[in-house]
Amino acid sequence: MEDYSLPQDSLFLGFDSSTQSLKATVLDSNLNIVASEIVHFDSELPHYKTKDGVYRDPSENGRIVSPTLMWVEALDLLLGKFAKSKLDFGRIAAVSGSGQQHGSVYWKNGSSAILGSLDARKPLVDQLGNAFSIKESPIWMDSSTTDQCKEIEKAVGGALELSRLTGSRAHERYTGPQIRKIFEKQPDVYRETERISLVSSFMASLLIGAYASIDETDGAGMNLMDIKHRVWSKISLEATAPGLEEKLGQLAPAHAIAGFIAPYFVERFHFNKNCLIIQWSGDNPNSLAGLTLNSPGDLAISLGTSDTVFGITNEPQPCLEGHIFPNPVDTAGYMVMLCYKNGSLTREDVRNQCAEQSWEVFNEFLEKTPPLNDGKLGFYYKEHEILPPLPVGFHRYVLRNFTSDSLNGLEEHEVEEFDAPSEVRAIIEGQFLSMRAHAERFGMPSPPKRIIATGGASSNQSILKSISSIFGSDVYTVQRPDSASLGAALRAAHGWLCNNKRSFVPISCMYEDRLEKTSLGCKLSMKTGDPELHSKYTLLMKKRMNIEENLVQKLGRW
Ligand code: ADP
Ligand code: XUL
Numbered sequence: 163m164e165d166y167s168l169p170q171d172s173l174f175l176g177f178d179s180s181t182q183s184l185k186a187t188v189l190d191s192n193l194n195i196v197a198s199e200i201v202h203f204d205s206e207l208p209h210y211k212t213k214d215g216v217y218r219d220p221s222e223n224g225r226i227v228s229p230t231l232m233w234v235e236a237l238d239l240l241l242g243k244f245a246k247s248k249l250d251f252g253r254i255a256a257v258s259g260s261g262q263q264h265g266s267v268y269w270k271n272g273s274s275a276i277l278g279s280l281d282a283r284k285p286l287v288d289q290l291g292n293a294f295s296i297k298e299s300p301i302w303m304d305s306s307t308t309d310q311c312k313e314i315e316k317a318v319g320g321a322l323e324l325s326r327l328t329g330s331r332a333h334e335r336y337t338g339p340q341i342r343k344i345f346e347k348q349p350d351v352y353r354e355t356e357r358i359s360l361v362s363s364f365m366a367s368l369l370i371g372a373y374a375s376i377d378e379t380d381g382a383g384m385n386l387m388d389i390k391h392r393v394w395s396k397i398s399l400e401a402t403a404p405g406l407e408e409k410l411g412q413l414a415p416a417h418a419i420a421g422f423i424a425p426y427f428v429e430r431f432h433f434n435k436n437c438l439i440i441q442w443s444g445d446n447p448n449s450l451a452g453l454t455l456n457s458p459g460d461l462a463i464s465l466g467t468s469d470t471v472f473g474i475t476n477e478p479q480p481c482l483e484g485h486i487f488p489n490p491v492d493t494a495g496y497m498v499m500l501c502y503k504n505g506s507l508t509r510e511d512v513r514n515q516c517a518e519q520s521w522e523v524f525n526e527f528l529e530k531t532p533p534l535n536d537g538k539l540g541f542y543y544k545e546h547e548i549l550p551p552l553p554v555g556f557h558r559y560v561l562r563n564f565t566s567d568s569l570n571g572l573e574e575h576e577v578e579e580f581d582a583p584s585e586v587r588a589i590i591e592g593q594f595l596s597m598r599a600h601a602e603r604f605g606m607p608s609p610p611k612r613i614i615a616t617g618g619a620s621s622n623q624s625i626l627k628s629i630s631s632i633f634g635s636d637v638y639t640v641q642r643p644d645s646a647s648l649g650a651a652l653r654a655a656h657g658w659l660c661n662n663k664r665s666f667v668p669i670s671c672m673y674e675d676r677l678e679k680t681s682l683g684c685k686l687s688m689k690t691g692d693p694e695l696h697s698k699y700t701l702l703m704k705k706r707m708n709i710e711e712n713l714v715q716k717l718g719r720w
Contacts, residue, residue: 166671167191168655169255176651177240177259178644179365180445181228181301181467182215184236187647188249189655193673193680195642199243201236203228214467214507216303224305224334224546227298230267233361235287237368241431251433257369257423258440258654260448260646261361263383264335265301268294268344269357269373278371282429286368295355296348300340302468303503305546307339310346314339314385317401321482328398329382329389329478329486333548338385338402345403358409360384362442369439371424375414379490379497380444387413389486389496416443416490417657417666440657445646446470446499447490449616451656452649453640454682456670459611461601463629464645465619469505469593471601473498473610483549484604491656491669500600501548502593506619508544512589516582525624527583528590533631533695537564537572538580539706540588541713549600550714558588559709569701574709590625594632595703596710609634609696614684616645623687630688632703634696638684652682 168174168191178185182204188197201207203215210232219225244251269277273293280289300306311332315321321331332339337360345352357373360381366374381387386402388395392413399406414420423437446464453462455474464470478486478496489495509524517524541557559574580588602608613635619625620643630637642648656669677683690696 166659166667168659171253172255173250173253174651174654174658175254175257176448176647176649176654177257177365178445178448178647178650179233179236179259179261179361180646181262181303184233184240185644185647186240186244187642187644187651188254189648189651189681193652193655193682195648195681197244197247197249198642198644198647199240199247201240201243203232203236206239207232207235216301217298222306226301226303226305228265228301230294230297230299231287231291233365234290234368235285237365238285238287241427245431251431254433254437256438256440256654256658258650258657259362259365259442260445260650261365261380261442262302263360263380263444263446264337264340265299265361266337266340267299267359267361267364268296268351268355269359270295271354271356273356274373277367277373280371280424280426282426295351296344299361302335303545304340305334307334307343310339310342314342314398314401318397322480324385324398325480325482327389327395328385328387329480330385330484331482332385335548336383336385338398341406342402352403355409357411362444366420366439366442369423369427370421371426372421373411374420374439375412375418375441376410377416377418377441377443377490378413379416379447379487381413382487383444383485386410389480389488392488414441415493416441416447416653417660419657419661438658438661440654442650443490443653444487446472447487447497448647448649448653449645450474450497450649451491451653451669452645452682453614453616453684454670454673454677455614457611459607460614461606461610461612461633461635462614462616463597464617465505465615465625466617467506469502469597471500471597471606473606479605481604483600491653493666498604498606500597500604502597503545503548504543504593506617508542509589509619511544512542512585516585521622524586525622527586528624528628531583531587532566534566534698534702535584535587535591537561538584538588539574539702539709540580540585540592541710542589542592549596550710551718552713553717555717557713561705566698569698569705572705574705590628591632592706594629595699595706598633599703599707611635613637615639615687616643618643626688631691631695632699634690634693636686636690637688639687640684641681648681
């Protein structure tokens with residue numbers, strides 16, 4: 163039998179450059195976590211003055227960006243923390259990472275020379291201050307490119323055609339529309355840009371001291387890649403901006419090697435010069451790896467800054483909702499995903515308004531209110547929402563003559579406010595009823611065989627209880643809610659192994675039959691409850707979707 167073990171004593175490092183923080187996880191050769199670190203942007207890099215890791219610009223509708231240099235400084239800071247805790251960098255055989263999807267970095271003409279000659283005596287941030295033609299990177303929360311989305315869809319023959327071609331219709335946060343906006347509004351800046359990276363390929367570029375390729379999975383989040391053939395789509399490139407292909411560089415599969423670690427890190431932190439940097443990918447694809455999702459009946463729910471729901475499939479159906487990416491841990495197949503912008507930060511907002519800024523009080527309210535919330539339904543959009551495409555606003559409804567025994571044919575009426583406990587239940591039921599409805603509409607399994615939850619809010623048992631009742635499925639969780647950096651560390655090991663074997667090896671070979679002995683195993687956190695309640699939620703979900711459709715008709719952006 164083929165030996166898929168990793169060299170004893172070797173370590174594998176995975177990063178997650180997300181909206182609010184940079185995190186890292188280190189796995190040993192048995193795939194057990196041996197170290198982890200975090201740099202929280204707002205509190206540990208306060209001189210950038212971000213709130214939740216971002217700048218919101220009220221003067222320009224929907225513009226949301228992050229300072230590119232903050233991500234650079236976070237990398238030095240995080241590696242410094244590992245150095246202090248005496249991590250033996252020399253044992254790290256491979257590094258990979260995860261980046262918030264869609265965000266982009268613009269390298270100024272001549273910057274590849276700066277990147278290729280970094281001086282190990284100085285921090286990165288002191289050397290890269292002039293490397294970017296745009297100092298503030300547009301990120302996934304940005305919704306300022308509606309015009310560009312319309313233009314691109316029109317140029318390729320419509321929204322559905324773009325979805326068939328690239329895996330998604332045009333979305334404001336997608337990198338293609340963001341690039342088009344820069345080309346239209348700041349043509350000089352576009353001209354001065356020699357390379358455009360995603361957050362993922364940007365961080366990989368720092369580590370190899372040269373421009374890294376964009377990986378095919380994260381590349382599918384740009385509206386620029388032909389999803390079937392995994393190459394840049396000429397039609398989409400032309401619809402976006404001239405001369406774009408040379409600024410994007412090559413595409414590469416997620417398990418490929420980006421390069422060896424740059425001398426900067428060898429000299430400054432004592433990495434081994436043979437340490438491999440494996441292609442970085444998006445955060446959701448890395449979570450898919452970290453959750454060891456391996457069967458089409460599994461559904462993953464990630465409750466981070468954004469809420470996402472994803473699974474794998476061999477037969478994707480491109481449509482107007484949802485996203486299709488190449489499977490990040492296989493050379494065949496696809497990952498399908500839905501994304502909500504109003505995730506943790508909107509729950510936090512309701513917690514702060516109604517529950518004394520405490521998750522404990524929030525959970526008490528959730529526990530003391532009845533499932534179905536006595537017919538109170540809420541729609542909470544603190545940010546412009548993606549799914550459905552609705553502007554900022556809170557909408558609350560009560561179903562007339564509600565009894566939990568008869569949910570058919572009830573009429574709703576709009577109200578100004580709910581009492582605090584009902585508000586808490588309304589946001590949780592609302593978010594997950596919407597998630598279930600859209601996931602079913604997109605063809606995801608219903609009910610799922612199992613749900614695997616991850617991200618900051620997956621540590622909240624009361625929230626998991628609602629998810630389980632609404633979806634009618636058991637909910638599993640992982641040891642640490644940060645499955646993106648864990649998945650990145652696993653992918654680092656996988657990339658190392660593929661290189662060692664000189665061919666692609668299925669990732670499951672690394673943990674098959676021994677998942678429970680590794681840090682990747684998941685545990686049952688919430689058993690499915692009452693099937694009768696699940697059926698009632700099905701009816702409530704239909705009602706909710708009617709109201710949602712009316713809201714979209716009235717207020718929708720598209
Ligand atoms: P990201 O990686 O997208 O930056 P995380 O996965 O680290 O985000 O999640 C951070 C979020 O988790 C915070 O914004 C916070 O609201 C949420 N969170 C943390 N603990 C809890 C809890 N007990 N209940 C609900 N949400 C929580
Ligand atoms: C996915 C998306 C978000 C970001 C969050 O399409 O926009 O989940 O990846 O980091």
